[in-house]
Amino acid sequence: xxxxxxxxxxxxxxxxxxxxxxxxxxxxxxxxxxxxxxxxxxxxxxxxxxxxxxxxxxxxxxxxxxxxxxxxxxxxxxxxxxxxxxxxxxxxxxxxxxxxxxxxxxxxxxxxxxxxxxxxxxxxxxxxxxxxxxxxxxxxxxxxxxxxxxxxxxxx
Numbered sequence: 001x002x003x004x005x006x007x008x009x010x011x012x013x014x015x016x017x018x019x020x021x022x023x024x025x026x027x028x029x030x031x032x033x034x035x036x037x038x039x040x041x042x043x044x045x046x047x048x049x050x051x052x053x054x055x056x057x058x059x060x061x062x063x064x065x066x067x068x069x070x071x072x073x074x075x076x077x078x079x080x081x082x083x084x085x086x087x088x089x090x091x092x093x094x095x096x097x098x099x100x101x102x103x104x105x106x107x108x109x110x111x112x113x114x115x116x117x118x119x120x121x122x123x124x125x126x127x128x129x130x131x132x133x134x135x136x137x138x139x140x141x142x143x144x145x146x147x148x149x150x151x152x153x154x155x156x
Contacts, residue, residue, distance in 0.1 A: 002026075002068075002077050005044035007055060009063065014096045014115050015152050017065035020056060022047065024070035029100035033123035039070055049084050056085075056093065065114070067096040075105045082112040110144040128153035 007022045023036065025044045034040070045051070056066055066085070071078040082095045096115035104118065117128070119135030126133050131154055138146040 002047040002071055002074055002081070003042070003044040004047045005039060009059065010067075013067055013069075013098070014065050014094070015149060017094060017096075018063050019065040019067045019096065020059055020063045021067045021069050022052075022055065024068055024073075026073040027070050027100065028073050029120050031100060031121040034121060036069075047081070049081055052081055052085060053088065056089075063093060065094040065096055067098060067115070069098045070100070071097065072100050075099070075101075076107060079107065079109060079112055083109070086112060110140045110146075113140045115139055115149075116146070129155050131155075 003025045004022045005025050007020060010019050010021045013019055013021055023039060024047065025039045026042055027039045030040060052066070056063065068078055078097055082097070085095060094114035095112065096117070097113055098117045100120045101118060102120065104116070115138065117135060117137045119133070121127060122134055128135050128137055128150060133150070135150070136148060137150045137153060139149050141147055
């Protein structure tokens with residue numbers, strides 16, 4: 001089960017997109033120095049497909065992407081939600097997943113996603129904008145391959 005606590009329109013999490021970012025709770029990663037430690041708990045409302053449609057419907061014509069921030073407790077449900085969402089929207093809104101996992105689950109199907117961020121936050125390595133980060137941000141290509149866009153977050 002996926003639960004969300006908050007959501008907001010963001011402009012930097014997914015390059016060149018106006019994104020409805022949905023913050024998911026029940027995070028199992030427990031990254032030291034996590035900036036969203038409140039999301040470790042079992043809090044918030046269940047994120048069903050119907051609720052996802054309602055949330056995105058509130059911003060129809062305004063957003064170009066919906067991003068799930070977390071969901072590592074149930075990656076199969078992340079996959080299922082975005083597969084249904086892409087079918088429902090006829091791929092008119094892009095999808096992205098910020099995962100704290102180091103690697104994607106074996107069952108991962110790239111066609112449900114346009115973007116994927118991988119890697120736990122490590123304070124000693126920094127976030128995506130740090131040149132020493134362990135995190136990686138990918139655009140999923142039409143053929144299912146991954147284009148590494150991490151450099152777009154780096155400070156110049």
